[in-house]
Every structure is written in C-alpha cells, then in structure tokens.
Amino acid sequence: MSFAVDVSVLAERYRAVVRWLRIESLLGRETQDDGESPHALGLLDEAYRTLADPLSRAEYLCCLYETDQDSLEFPKGQLGSRGSSLMEQIELEETLVAATNRSDPAGAVAKVLTKLAERSAALDKELHALFADPSPENLNAAREIVRQLEQLSRCRRDAEGRQVVLGRRD
Incomplete structure (x- = not known):
C-alpha cells in the first residue's frame, strides 16, 4: 500500500465508476436488493473522500496497519514529541489570536x-516516506504526524473562521 495518490486519476476513476453504477441502475441491472446501488454509491463516495484527503488517507492507512496493538504503541521516552506538537499548536493559536489584534488582521491571518x-x-x-516503509517505528511516527495534522487542521479551520469574520467587518 502506498500513501501517494494521484488525485486527478482518482477523480477520473471515481467519475467512471459512478457513471457505470448509474447506467447499471438505469438499465435495471441492479443486484437482487433494490437498495444496493444507492448503498454502493454511498460507499464509493466515502472511499473517494477518504483517499482524496491526505489526512483521512493517512488515518485509514494507520488503521489498516494496526494488527498488533502492543507493537504500535509509543515506547516510553518518545512521548516528548507529543508534548512538542502540543506546544506548537498552542503557539499557533496564540499567533492566530495576536494576528486578529493587529492593524491588518486579515493579512496577518492569511500569513x-x-x-x-x-x-x-x-x-x-x-508521511509519504514513512508509509513507503511501514515498520512499527515508522507507523508510530506516522501516527504522531497524523495527530499533528489533525491539530493543524483544527487551527486552519479556526483561522478560516476568523478570516470570514474579519471579511464581514471590512
């Protein structure tokens, strides 16, 4: 399994399968259960969204590789990286708050x-490098990066929300 995905190829194949499922449905070639075609489209949509989003794709790959929970836990002494990512998140949030108090808050939030x-x-x-060699150590490191990406994503959503609010003030 690879973390790398060509999103344009993924989108092209997704559209082709959706077309095929809809044609099959229109031609009455659905399987025995009438509800299966909409269910297949729902699963296809979920799979596409998971693969198209790097964070969701990384979370999915981490779940796929979780076979031996004990070997995939953070060894003692490596928890420091979780603390440093928490500090990084706090610093980003403080930077965001400070940005909204500047003379050009929209520009500061954009930065x-x-x-x-x-x-x-x-x-x-x-993540590309870590999933290329999915050893237990690399999978642990990938999980830490996924946590960091989740924190960055929360901070990005907060910044985008502030940007919208600042845009309304102008």
Missing part, C-alpha cells in the same frame, strides 16, 4: 494560513 499550509505540506511529505 498564519500560509504557515499552516507549509507545515502541513512538510508533514505530508514525511
């Missing part, structure tokens, strides 16, 4: 969003 995007891209690149 925070750029910083979040750059950090997310760097972590995404790390």
Whole structure:
C-alpha cells in the first residue's frame, strides 16, 4: 500500500465508476436488493473522500496497519514529541489570536494560513516516506504526524473562521 495518490486519476476513476453504477441502475441491472446501488454509491463516495484527503488517507492507512496493538504503541521516552506538537499548536493559536489584534488582521491571518499550509505540506511529505516503509517505528511516527495534522487542521479551520469574520467587518 502506498500513501501517494494521484488525485486527478482518482477523480477520473471515481467519475467512471459512478457513471457505470448509474447506467447499471438505469438499465435495471441492479443486484437482487433494490437498495444496493444507492448503498454502493454511498460507499464509493466515502472511499473517494477518504483517499482524496491526505489526512483521512493517512488515518485509514494507520488503521489498516494496526494488527498488533502492543507493537504500535509509543515506547516510553518518545512521548516528548507529543508534548512538542502540543506546544506548537498552542503557539499557533496564540499567533492566530495576536494576528486578529493587529492593524491588518486579515493579512496577518492569511500569513498564519500560509504557515499552516507549509507545515502541513512538510508533514505530508514525511508521511509519504514513512508509509513507503511501514515498520512499527515508522507507523508510530506516522501516527504522531497524523495527530499533528489533525491539530493543524483544527487551527486552519479556526483561522478560516476568523478570516470570514474579519471579511464581514471590512
């Protein structure tokens, strides 16, 4: 399994399968249960959203690799990285609050969003390397990166919400 996905190819294949399922449904070639075609479309939509979003894809891959829970726990002494990512999140949130109190809050929030995007891209690149060799150590590191990406995603949503509010003030 690979973390790398060509999103344009994924979208093209998704649309082709959706077309095929709809044609099959229109031609009356549904399986025995009339509800299966809508169910298949729902599963297909969920699979597409999971694979198209790097964070969801990483979470899914982590779940797939979880076969031996004991070997996939953080060893003692490695919990420091979780603390540092928590500090990073707190710093980002403080930066976001400070940005909204500046003379150009919209510009400052935009800079925070750029910083979040750059950090997310760097972590995404790390995930590619870690999933290329899914050893227990790399899977533990991937889980930590997924946690960091989740924190960055929450901070990004907060920043986007502030950006919307600031846009209404102008």
